[in-house]
Amino acid sequence: MRGFPTLRSMTHQRSIEDLRAEVDQINRDLLTLLSKRGEVVAQIGHAKTQEGRPNHYDPAREDKQLKEIESLNPGPFTSAAVKAIFKEIFKASLDLEESNDKKQLLVSRKVKSEDTVLDIDGVRIGGDAPPIIVAGPCSIESEDQMEQTAAFLAAKGVKILRGGAYKPRTSPYGFQGMGVDGLILGSRVAKEHGMLFVTEVMDTRDVEIVAEHADILQVGARNMHNFALLREVGRSRRPVLLKRGLSATIEEWLYAAEYILSEGNSEVILCERGIRTYEKWTRNTLDLSAVAIAKQETHLPVIVDVTHAAGRRDLLIPLAKAALAVGADGIHVEVHPSPATALSDNEQQLDFAGYDKFSDSLSGLLRQPVGV
Numbered sequence: 001m002r003g004f005p006t007l008r009s010m011t012h013q014r015s016i017e018d019l020r021a022e023v024d025q026i027n028r029d030l031l032t033l034l035s036k037r038g039e040v041v042a043q044i045g046h047a048k049t050q051e052g053r054p055n056h057y058d059p060a061r062e063d064k065q066l067k068e069i070e071s072l073n074p075g076p077f078t079s080a081a082v083k084a085i086f087k088e089i090f091k092a093s094l095d096l097e098e099s100n101d102k103k104q105l106l107v108s109r110k111v112k113s114e115d116t117v118l119d120i121d122g123v124r125i126g127g128d129a130p131p132i133i134v135a136g137p138c139s140i141e142s143e144d145q146m147e148q149t150a151a152f153l154a155a156k157g158v159k160i161l162r163g164g165a166y167k168p169r170t171s172p173y174g175f176q177g178m179g180v181d182g183l184i185l186g187s188r189v190a191k192e193h194g195m196l197f198v199t200e201v202m203d204t205r206d207v208e209i210v211a212e213h214a215d216i217l218q219v220g221a222r223n224m225h226n227f228a229l230l231r232e233v234g235r236s237r238r239p240v241l242l243k244r245g246l247s248a249t250i251e252e253w254l255y256a257a258e259y260i261l262s263e264g265n266s267e268v269i270l271c272e273r274g275i276r277t278y279e280k281w282t283r284n285t286l287d288l289s290a291v292a293i294a295k296q297e298t299h300l301p302v303i304v305d306v307t308h309a310a311g312r313r314d315l316l317i318p319l320a321k322a323a324l325a326v327g328a329d330g331i332h333v334e335v336h337p338s339p340a341t342a343l344s345d346n347e348q349q350l351d352f353a354g355y356d357k358f359s360d361s362l363s364g365l366l367r368q369p370v371g372v
């Protein structure tokens, strides 16, 4: 019995090689069409950006296309299979639109590939400069406190003195800082010891006075989303140390930096300081991937505030080592002559002996830029 004739025996049989050659040609045609589609989609993305529509995703438009595709589907693929393929195309198209959009960001390495290296009165930060230390008390409290701290740190080779004159306290009844008197004191003491002075500015109305006294303006974590303040420090001609917000995504942090650059100030130092998570054994969770990502995606210097990241002294050394290992351009650490009597953050500041131990442990990493 020979049975029914098969499809094979009825039709002229083409070889697999021959069929594959046809598939190869179809692939090339599909690729040409896909590329053409990509170019048109990129133009749509550009038009959306110009219209000020940062969200390029349009589910209604995608749905409309899927319905039409389903109704026109001639087979042999099922509608589900064809729809899945088109959904992948939409996803890749959206990624293309958004990545083209990101390319325009001034903070991006795609716009400026080489590292930004700040040179503030001879103190170099970022790029091939050795990692820097920013140290000093949480709050400026008295002349004696600032004098002792600056003298100690300057003798240890620290070039940037920090100290808060305006304090963003959780409670409105907590110590709010010395204000202008603190600014004057901090800048004078820093100058006397050949150091730069960095201090936080919290209010657009204070940017001018803070810029008059400080060498670097700090925008704190709680103000990272204060867009008016970001614009104002962007207009000032002082370098800005921008801390990452308590619950800010990396993207939000980089957009905050973009606000400053977009006003014409390209001297921005990013500072990772830990983010809020469910973890309770540390005050915040140090996000080391954010440091590595910020270094990859932007050309700006990135430093790590280990004091706020940990909220506990016993973790400062390992966290600082880890930060430098992932490429941080510096470490920010709080140092106070007598942490127990400090008016703020007394759980986490280092005393002088603690700082000695801290800097000794890091000395090998601080001398050389990591990776060189």
Ligand SMILES: C=C(O[C@@H]1C=C(C(=O)O)C=C[C@H]1O)C(=O)O
Residues within 6 Å of the ligand: 041, 044, 045, 056, 057, 058, 059, 061, 062, 065, 089, 090, 091, 093, 094, 097
């Ligand atoms: C291209 C557009 O943007 C996105 C990509 C789409 C696509 O690839 O067809 C459709 C909708 C949007 O999510 C558009 O809005 O038309």
